[in-house]
Amino acid sequence: MPRPSQRLLSPEIITEAAIESVDETGDFTMPGLAGRLKVRPSSLYNHVSGRAEIVELMRAQLMAGIDLRSVDGSWTDAVAALASEYRRSYAEHPRLIPLFTAQTVQAGVAFGLYNALAQAFSDGGFDPSATLHAITTVDSFVLGSALDLAAPEVQWAAGPEVNDAMKAALATSGKNPERADAAFEFGLRVLMAGLVAQSPKSS
Numbered sequence: 001m002p003r004p005s006q007r008l009l010s011p012e013i014i015t016e017a018a019i020e021s022v023d024e025t026g027d028f029t030m031p032g033l034a035g036r037l038k039v040r041p042s043s044l045y046n047h048v049s050g051r052a053e054i055v056e057l058m059r060a061q062l063m064a065g066i067d068l069r070s071v072d073g074s075w076t077d078a079v080a081a082l083a084s085e086y087r088r089s090y091a092e093h094p095r096l097i098p099l100f101t102a103q104t105v106q107a108g109v110a111f112g113l114y115n116a117l118a119q120a121f122s123d124g125g126f127d128p129s130a131t132l133h134a135i136t137t138v139d140s141f142v143l144g145s146a147l148d149l150a151a152p153e154v155q156w157a158a159g160p161e162v163n164d165a166m167k168a169a170l171a172t173s174g175k176n177p178e179r180a181d182a183a184f185e186f187g188l189r190v191l192m193a194g195l196v197a198q199s200p201k202s203s
Contacts, residue, residue: 009039011047015057019093026095028054055099060107062096065089068116075124075199080192082117083142087184090146097147125200134195141191145184155179 017036021028030051034041048054066085071078090097105111114135121131156162158170173179196202 009037009043009047011057013037014044014048014054015061018054019058019061019096022058022095022099023093027099052103055103056107058093058096059100059105060109062089062093063107063110063113065092066113068112071116071120075120076192076196078120078123079117079138079195080188082113082120083138083188083191086113086138086142087146090143091149094147094150097143101143124195126198130198134198137191137195141187145180145187148180148183151180 014033014037017033018028021032021036028051030044031041033054034044037044048057066082066089068082068085071081071085073081105114117135117138118131121134126134156166156170156173158167162170
């Protein structure tokens, strides 16, 4: 009997199936992936060690989509460009973010982004401790902004308890992703102003 022209399973195929599952339901299980791929659950373990490895494979796939080649200019230009690229990549699959934040970063490709951020902050005069705080701050802002894209179309239901200031603010709200994109750009400007103020080179 001739061998099949392609393998039925591979880490890449399993990763894609896991991403599809999370996009649809917000999570994945090993039996669920096996059912999606029409194989026995035990077959998955011939290619991956388990759930934790699949999460890292998904992280690696998204991080590999971040373009680091165009990052140049001043340290502030680099940080802003990296933050925008980071969000763009994660915005395609925002429901993966809770899985990533619950697990230690291990994927080597992920450190391409973090290395670039660390270098930018070092160039900005930040010491190692402040560099780590700055990277954590950028990480939190970007992941929150990407997750915002998965929010309901109407994020705030204004009831009688909403004051006039909040009502006026809500009246300006557009639809997702326009509102989320505008909020990200606003937040990025505020974040960069704060980082510049913290930089020893700005004093």
